Amino acid sequence: MRHLICSTLLFALPLLAQEAAWLTKYEEAKELAKKENKLILADFTGSDWCGWCIKLKEEVFSKPEFATWAKDKVVLLELDFPRKTELPAELKEQNEKLRKEHGVQGYPTVLLLDAEGKKVGEMGYEEGGPALWTKKADVQIAAVKTKAEADSVWTTDYKEALARAKKEKKYVIADFTGSDWCGWCIKLKDEVFSQPEFLEWAKENAVLLELDYPRKTKLPAELKEQNEKLKKEFKISSYPTIVFLDGNGKELGRGGYVAGGPAKWIEQAEKKSGVKSKKPKAAKK
Numbered sequence: 001m002r003h004l005i006c007s008t009l010l011f012a013l014p015l016l017a018q019e020a021a022w023l024t025k026y027e028e029a030k031e032l033a034k035k036e037n038k039l040i041l042a043d044f045t046g047s048d049w050c051g052w053c054i055k056l057k058e059e060v061f062s063k064p065e066f067a068t069w070a071k072d073k074v075v076l077l078e079l080d081f082p083r084k085t086e087l088p089a090e091l092k093e094q095n096e097k098l099r100k101e102h103g104v105q106g107y108p109t110v111l112l113l114d115a116e117g118k119k120v121g122e123m124g125y126e127e128g129g130p131a132l133w134t135k136k137a138d139v140q141i142a143a144v145k146t147k148a149e150a151d152s153v154w155t156t157d158y159k160e161a162l163a164r165a166k167k168e169k170k171y172v173i174a175d176f177t178g179s180d181w182c183g184w185c186i187k188l189k190d191e192v193f194s195q196p197e198f199l200e201w202a203k204e205n206a207v208l209l210e211l212d213y214p215r216k217t218k219l220p221a222e223l224k225e226q227n228e229k230l231k232k233e234f235k236i237s238s239y240p241t242i243v244f245l246d247g248n249g250k251e252l253g254r255g256g257y258v259a260g261g262p263a264k265w266i267e268q269a270e271k272k273s274g275v276k277s278k279k280p281k282a283a284k285k
Contacts, residue, residue, distance in 0.1 A: 020067040022078040026094055026117070029077040033115040039141060040113040041074040044095075044104045048084045052125045053108040065130040073141060074112075081107065112140055118217075120144045150194040153202065154210040158226055161209040166247030171275050173202070174209045176231065176241040180216045185240040188257045188265075198262040204278045206269075213239065244273035 022043075023029045033040050043061070045053040060066050070076055079095045080087065087095070098104075102111060102119055112121030121140035126133050154175075155161050165172045175193070177185040192198050193208075202208055211227045212219065219227070230236075234243055234251070242255040253272035258265045270277055 019062055019064070020070050020076055022076040024078055024080070024091060026077065026079075026098060029075050030115055030117060033075045033113075036075065038115075039074050039120065039144065040077050040115070040117075041070065041137075042077045042079055042098070042111045042113055044079045044081070044099060044102075044107055044109040044111070046082065046107045047078075047080050048082045050107045056108050056110075056125045060126075060130050060133045063130045066134060069130070069134045073137075112137075112144065114144070120147075146196075147194050150189075150199060153199060154193075154208040156210050156212070156223055158209065158211075158230060161207045162245070162247055162249055165207045165245070168207065170206050170247075171252060171273055172209050172245040172247070173206045173269070174211055174230075174234075174243040174245055176211045176213070176234075176236045176239055176243065178214065178239045179210075179212050180214045182239045184257045188240050192258075192262050192265045195262045198265065201262070201266055201277065205275070242269075242272075244269065244275070 023032070029040050029042075032038075043056075045057070047053060047057070079098055081095060081099070086092075102109075104111075108124055110123040111119050112123075114120050121137075121144060123133075123137060123140070126136060155164075158174075161172050161174070164170070175188075177189075179185060179189070211230055213227060213231070234241075236243075240256055244252040244254065246252055252274055255265075255268050255272045258268045266277065269275075
């Protein structure tokens with residue numbers, strides 16, 4: 001019997017070791033996310049009273065399959081709001097602040113945050129165990145990655161954009177946008193600027209310049225000053241406004257949001273700028 005108990009315990013140890021490790025300190029999670037280039041998976045939970053939170057933990061978060069998935073994909077952060085136990089004052093204050101900041105009203109709410117703490121995705125309880133839950137999470141993570149890749153091809157430096165346009169014999173697409181509050185700006189980015197078809201076309205035809213006027217995030221002083229100056233210079237009164245420029249900063253035309261995805265938008269760009277698109281280079285065999 002003793003041998004049987006020992007064998008059972010030894011068999012169980014690897015499974016216990018595979019349970020996911022959760023952080024509870026927000027700043028620590030952000031530092032680790034930056035260091036490892038991962039997203040933060042923040043679980044807003046009522047661990048000792050919320051039935052759906054308990055089900056989510058038992059059916060997904062406590063499973064070895066979830067731990068294996070999370071190890072390579074995300075930094076885990078538990079933000080708990082218990083009723084039967086008392087959290088340390090500092091932790092309670094942190095969790096409440098984050099709940100208000102992200103507008104969390106129900107539990108469980110699982111947010112995907114970037115390393116700066118910006119919300120980039122949201123989930124909750126899903127039936128189907130770890131396989132289905134992580135599959136749905138992967139879809140959101142892939143979307144975030146695609147958006148990040150799209151963002152990386154945009155410059156925010158006006159002088160750099162003009163210099164590149166001259167050198168590469170392209171024109172500048174200057175996007176005057178309110179990235180975190182303007183609905184049409186967000187639609188334009190989601191439906192056109194973040195799409196592979198647009199990015200492939202832009203690679204051959206244009207230098208992409210983002211001139212942002214956010215309300216929820218603070219721009220560096222130098223960038224804010226540049227954008228305000230350009231807003232006045234080009235007499236921008238609404239967002240999104242797209243200004244097509246040559247390499248000398250001369251305006252060629254203007255555009256905005258157009259329904260119909262990348263193809264329709266590119267068609268507009270050709271008409272408004274007066275510049276005929278180059279064909280994408282054929283892939284090397």
